[in-house]
Amino acid sequence: MIVFDGHVHTPFCPHGTKDPLEAYCENAIHHGLTAISFMEHAPLPHNFHDPVPHQDSALSWNDLELYLLEVEKVKRAFQGSLTIYTGLEVDYIEGYEKETTKMLDTYGPSLDDSILSVHFLNFAGQYICLDYSPQSFQKLVERVGSIENVHDLYFQTVEKSILTPLGAYKPKRIGHITLSTKFQKRFPTTYLFDSKLDTIFKQMYEQSLALDINGAGVLKPLCGETYPNPRFITRAHQYQIPLIYGSDAHQVKAMMSGIEQLPTTIDFVTHLDR
Numbered sequence: 001m002i003v004f005d006g007h008v009h010t011p012f013c014p015h016g017t018k019d020p021l022e023a024y025c026e027n028a029i030h031h032g033l034t035a036i037s038f039m040e041h042a043p044l045p046h047n048f049h050d051p052v053p054h055q056d057s058a059l060s061w062n063d064l065e066l067y068l069l070e071v072e073k074v075k076r077a078f079q080g081s082l083t084i085y086t087g088l089e090v091d092y093i094e095g096y097e098k099e100t101t102k103m104l105d106t107y108g109p110s111l112d113d114s115i116l117s118v119h120f121l122n123f124a125g126q127y128i129c130l131d132y133s134p135q136s137f138q139k140l141v142e143r144v145g146s147i148e149n150v151h152d153l154y155f156q157t158v159e160k161s162i163l164t165p166l167g168a169y170k171p172k173r174i175g176h177i178t179l180s181t182k183f184q185k186r187f188p189t190t191y192l193f194d195s196k197l198d199t200i201f202k203q204m205y206e207q208s209l210a211l212d213i214n215g216a217g218v219l220k221p222l223c224g225e226t227y228p229n230p231r232f233i234t235r236a237h238q239y240q241i242p243l244i245y246g247s248d249a250h251q252v253k254a255m256m257s258g259i260e261q262l263p264t265t266i267d268f269v270t271h272l273d274r
């Protein structure tokens with residue numbers, strides 16, 4: 001049974017909905033959750049150009065303080081009925097490690113929780129958002145030569161995110177680790193996920209990192225699976241990696257997505273030790 005949703009977005013997300021924080025909290029209680037983490041996209045480095053058409057991948061720097069304040073406010077309002085953690089979903093962007101570390105050093109002390117995710121891939125100094133659209137994925141395929149090479153570039157970047165030091169406040173959880181499968185029904189592949197994920201899970205175990213078990217892929221018509229899929233959830237569990245369910249909801253009605261796919265014999269993390 002899922003009692004902790006560790007990955008919830010907010011009205012502060014520029015590509016999300018305006019559903020208020022309180023509505024997420026009430027819905028969490030309605031579904032029997034005892035804890036949630038608000039996990040807004042951390043602002044991107046000032047010197048990084050957001051490659052998506054409307055530059056709306058993340059919180060704007062101007063909204064960051066207000067976001068943190070508003071989460072603290074609901075935290076108090078729901079005290080006793082729901083545990084609320086303040087979090088940021090931090091992008092690992094190859095080449096911007098210094099800027100990311102600086103952001104984490106500054107805002108990490110205000111956070112209860114955080115996730116490290118890869119959305120942007122660096123190919124020959126050009127960044128493309130992997131999961132923006134099937135068109136952006138197609139563009140990547142053309143750049144790197146094949147669908148398999150896209151997966152490979154993605155997982156190489158994930159490996160870097162696991163192994164690269166980002167200071168004392170580096171997130172302790174890796175986000176939607178198979179995000180490169182978001183459009184898998186349109187881009188079928190022979191990529192060998194098993195051996196790659198075995199390597200990655202081993203690295204995560206050694207680095208004491210937890211895994212975001214992300215339900216959002218289930219709602220994506222070209223994916224239809226959790227990130228990672230149930231078979232790899234079981235595999236990660238064999239590596240003794242802590243598993244934290246995350247709806248990755250950008251609207252209230254997307255909470256609890258994908259829970260029907262989760263292996264029922266596996267225990268998911270129920271709260272954070274702090």
Ligand SMILES: [Zn+2]
Nearest residue numbers: 009013015041
């Ligand atoms: Zn988002």
Ligand SMILES: [Zn+2]
Nearest residue numbers: 089117175176
């Ligand atoms: Zn994400």
